[in-house]
Amino acid sequence: MAVNTKAIKRRIKSVGNTKKITKAMxxxxxxxxxxxxxxxxxxxxxxTLAWDLLVKLSKQQKTKLPLLEVRQVKKLLIVLITSNRGLCGSFNANIIRKTAEQLNNPINIGRQRAKNGHLEPVKDLAIDVIGVGKKGADFARKMKYNLIASFSEFSDTPKLNDIRPISKMVLEEYEKKNYDKVIVAYTDFKSAITQTAKLRQVLPISEVDLEKMLRDLGEHGDDTANITVAEPKLEIDEYLFEPNAQTVLSIILPKLVETQIYQATLESAASEHSARMMAMRNASDAASDMIKELNLNFNKARQAAITQEIAEIAGGAAALG
Amino acid sequence: MNNTIYFKIATPEKVVYEKDVFQVSLPTTSGEITVLPNHIPLVSVLQTGEMKLKDAEGEHLIAVSGGFVEVRGKNEVVVLANSAEMENEIDLERAETARLAAIEQMKIAKSTENVDFAKLQAIVDREMNRLRVGRKYRKLQPMKDS
Known part of the structure; x- marks a missing residue:
């Protein structure tokens, strides 16, 4: 019996240590x-402000800028934002599953929203992937998608400078017409308990997707919840442009794309940490339960040992008497 | 007639400043402009330089590098800057180190690629600008420990 209590005791200690670690994490x-x-x-x-400005600008003139141009999709680029490390519950699994689902249905994902209905993609649509975070890159490699770049050197709270290489690459490739559509797959942070995997088009710049993204931002609660993509209060003709609208647009559009990717990265980072927090909390709770049960078993075993000992002594005494 | 402007400057990382001001001077690509209350609506592109604000407390400087400004109808000025720093937030030492590092890299890059060179030049300009604004601020209000 002594051996048994000892084993249980060791186990309690080891679970306790695990709990300490998960608690710290x-x-x-x-x-x-x-x-x-x-x-x-x-x-x-x-x-929001950048988008606001863009709305006003685009109302004034329908300029032909490459970033606004809707083309038939022959090649699609997807930026998959995941985490570098695991132990964060289903965070990576969710976003990867969602992406895989969409990638299996290329006709749907390649459809372009055009002014008059939809623009169907070509049949043999090619898909390339940029992996942000190790997990996403691993997935793309395993599934034999064409992984053109992988970024995994981000800190926990990425700075704009960190994501600049991504946005630069995306913009350059799009302008060179190597890709006809760029989608970013990220995890939207709703609250500490809910995060949703999402796919959003970043290029060509589409009003629908930008508005959706801004609306998502609004759902986070607090005072900024009532974001409205404001209608310009003034007739756009009254705006003065220096040097001219074309120049302003050609600077603001890439910025907007960059901001969108940056925002997606930040949302994903927030989601990752909250997912990890929840996973670790669950682990700590499970450890507590386990310790409780083990303690019970330990006491039972201890008592059984004592009872047995007493029975043996009593038995011995009776035999002597 | 309203004599203040609601001024707001935001970078992708945060909102740097938000307040009612009397006037604001901005470095645009076509020269410095000063916006006073009741300015007509305007959109312009900014270059690296210093932004001057006047409000009830006095004058403020903000170092900016690139971006746009939107002057809205109802006495509202919105600046979207690539990066911006209030005068009192500038770390002179870090700016100096960054500038020297960029100059150092420029020497190497000179022989290689034009694009890199231009980028480094932009960094040098930006850091110079930060230094300039930071120094001006220090002179107005010398730090106690120096």
């Missing part, structure tokens, strides 16, 4: 989440 994730959420919220103002 939970706290770390919570702190990182707070930071990530804050920076995601901070970016929102810029994104």
């Amino acid at each position: 939970e706290m770390v994730a919570a702190a990182k989440m707070r930071k990530a959420v804050e920076s995601a919220l901070n970016t929102r103002t810029y994104a």
Whole structure:
């Protein structure tokens, strides 16, 4: 019996140690989440204002800029934003599943929203992937998608400079007409408990997708919830452009794309940390339950040992008497 | 008649400043402009330089590098900057180190590629600008420990 109690005791200790680790990881994730959420919220103002300006500009003149041009899709680029590390529940699994679902249905994903209905993609649509975070890159490699680049050197709260290489690459490739549509797959942070995997078109710049993205941002609660893509209060003709509208547009559009990708990265970072926090909390709770049960078993075993000992002594005494 | 402008400057990373001001001077690509209340609506592109604000507390400088400004109808000015820093937030030492590092890299890059060179030149300009704004601020209000 003594051996049994000893084994249980060892097990309690080991589960206790695991619990300590998961608890610590939970706290770390919570702190990182707070930071990530804050920076995601901070970016929102810029994104809204930039979008606002774009709406006004596009109303004034229908300029032919490559970034606004809707082409038939022959080649599609998807930017898959995942985490570098695991132990974050179903965070990576969700976004990867969602992406895989969409990739299996290329006709749907390649359809372009055009002014008069839809523009169907070509039959043999090619898909390339940019992996942000190791997990996404691994997935693309395993599924034999053409992985053209992989970025995994981000900190927990990425700075704009960190994602600049991605946006630059995306913009350049799009302008060279190597791709006809660019989609970003990210995890939208709704709250600490809910995160949703989402796919959004970033290029060509589409009003529908931008509006959707801004609306998603609004769902995070707090005072900024009532974001409206404001109608310009003034007739656009009254705006003065320096040097001219074309120049302003050609600067603002890439910025907007960059902001959108940046926002997606921040949302994903916030989601990752909250997913990890929840996973670790669950693990800590499970460890607590396990310790409780093991303690019960331990006490039972201890008592059984004592009872047996007493029975043996009593038995011995009776035999002597 | 309203004599203040609602001014807001945002970068992709945060909102740098948001307040009612009397006037604001901005470095645009076609020269410095000053916006006073009741300005007509305007959209312009910014270049690296310093932005001057006047409000109830006095004058403020903000170092900006690139972006746009939108002057809206109802006495509203919105600046979307690539990067912006309030005068009192500038870390002079870091700016100096960054500038020297960029100059150093420029020497190497000179022989290689034009694109890199232009990018480094932009960094040098930006850091110079930060230094300039930061120094001006220090002179107005010398730091106690220096």
